[in-house]
Amino acid sequence: MSIDISAYLPSDGQAAMRRAVTPIMATMQGSKILAIAAQVKTLQAQGREICNLTVGDFSPDQFRVPDALTEKIQQYVAEGQTNYPPADGVPELKSAISDLYRDKLGLDYGPEGVCVGSGARPPIYAAWRLFTKPGDRTVSFLPMWNVGYYAHFCETEHHFVPTSAENNFFPTVEQVEAQLHGTRLLCTNSPLNPTGTVIDRDVLVGIANAVVAENRKREAKGQPPVMWIYDQVYWLLTSQGSTHYNPVTLVPDCAPYVIHVDAISKWMAGTGLRVGWGVLPPYLQAKMKGFIGHVGAWAPRPEQMATAWLLREPGALDEYLDGLRTQINARLEKIYAAVLEMKAKGLPVDAIAPQGAIYLSLKVDLFDHGFSTNEEIRAWMLEEAGVAVVPFQAFDLPADSGWFRMSVGAVGLDELDGALDRLDAALRRRLG
Ligand SMILES: Cc1ncc(COP(=O)(O)O)c(C=O)c1O
Known part of the structure; x- marks a missing residue:
């Protein structure tokens, strides 16, 4: 015999939910x-x-993950790679990502600057939690994917700044400069979801220089810096004839403030595999690792091992x-x-x-x-x-x-x- 739970539940589920959850959760969209x-x-x-x-x-009828990735995932499951991974990712993957960033972006963070999570979302949410508290000023530029949900969770005073088609829906340097005062977190994404456009090199340089200048002033006053989520989950899907730029490559002085967000979700067509990561200054990595570990938002171990294998297999990624x-x-x-x-x-x-x-x-x-x-x-x-x-x-x-x-x-x-x-x-x- 089983207990019919519905007999014990409130008749008005919506009203009961609103009483039970916090206002932030009740108003979540x-x-x-x-x-x-x-x-x-x-x-x-x-x-x-x-x-x-x-x-x-x-x-998957149109776009498949690499066959070798599928085979390797199955192999690692069969071999028993099924226990908890380290909270910030298996060492093989951390070092493969670090090499990918060195070889393709010219950025040498080392494995200690990599924090793996279950897709791009955990590093994004972790960054929001690391750098903001309720009431803090946060900024993003419109249109952009999903930022409002994170601002809502973190109860920040979020400023959405509209951009225009003339600028490929990216902010101008002046727009960013006008927003920096008092801001704790800046969010940008390129190539951009939803527009399919990439940020212009000179604009990115201008924004990076503005972030550095703002933080130099704050440092002198002992104030917390403005941090910058640079979401580049589509960077390896940049079209021929366009170039993906990275703020740290262009203006290395902004390295202490930039959190790159990335994943195989898009450029290996593997949204359901849940492997993503943040690449961030090592002085912050342990905090992101701690947060992702406590939430349990690590990527599955066999997928991590298989991704590491693929990234290391000569030519395999480029061919795919x-x-x-x-x-x-x-x-x-x-x-x-x-x-x-x-x-x-x-x-x-x-x-x-x-x-x-x-x-x-x-x-x-x-x-x-x-x-x-x-x-x-x-x-x-x-x-x-x-x-x-x-x-x-x-x-x-x-x-x-x-x-x-x-x-x-x-x-x-x-x-x-x-x-x-x-x-x-x-x-x-x-x-x-
Ligand atoms: C710009 C951007 N960042 C992050 C994500 C989230 O990626 P993931 O599925 O790896 O969490 C998406 C998903 O659509 C996205 O478009």
Whole structure:
């Protein structure tokens, strides 16, 4: 016999939850992107043909993790590599990451500057917890993925600073300088989710110099520094013709303040494997390690061992990345070319040339054609063209300016042809 738990639970679950949890947890928001993805699934279940460009993930039908990685994970499980890993990662992986950063970014942190976690999120959240307390001033630039949730958890006084399409949705140096006073944590990401753009070299140099100058002043006054999360989870998915820059390579003086965030989630198409890391000044590493250890947010040991093996296998990573980037770029370039063609024909669309990650910024300006919000345009595109995209509002940019994220991680090249034709036809119908 088993006890039916529901007989013992409060009848109004929502009210009981609000009494039980803290106000911060009660007001925690769910992911806006996942809500749209659920809508897409419902339409697909009804038999509608939908091109799903919403999810910042890879469909294994389209993009596979390296075969050798899969084999090695299985091998390490079979060998019994199944106990707790060290809280900051197995030594093999820490040193392989340290070599990767030395060889590809020219940064020699040593293994003592690496802290592994279960994906990029734990090092991000750890950094928020390390450097902020409730009421502290924190800053990010819009649009950007998920920062608001961390600010909410940490109860900081968060400032979202909007950027513009003219600057590829990155802040200007002046915008950053204007925000630094009193700020404890600065968050930037390049290549950028949701826009698929990369930060300009001179802008990054300017920001890095501003951070150094601000911290020199603070040091003289004995004040805590402004710390900088530099999220580069897509750096190895930078498109041909674009360059990924790193603030520490460009301005080494900012090294004491920069926390790089990285993972195999995107550049090995392994979002479900949960291997990520922070690369940070060794003087802070033990604190990140302690936090990740207490939360238990370490990466699974077999995945760590297999990642270390792959990073060390001569040529294996580059060969895999060449293939992955080719597949991603083919999709992004196809959409970009089609959007430019529509624009040339007078349809009210635009896009920014893809530079990295798995995203394209699409503009659909139907504000003179019966729509007043991005959300209305999104719903219309889904309904009329079977094209599912995410408005930049899901990345906290408040303006209804017609910008959307298209993510190609879960679509096939052939599927795109139909979707782009449907979008073209729907726009024509709308314009009459
Ligand atoms: C910019 C950025 N940083 C971090 C993450 C989180 O990565 P992970 O799945 O490894 O936690 C994502 C996921 O979409 C992302 O887009």
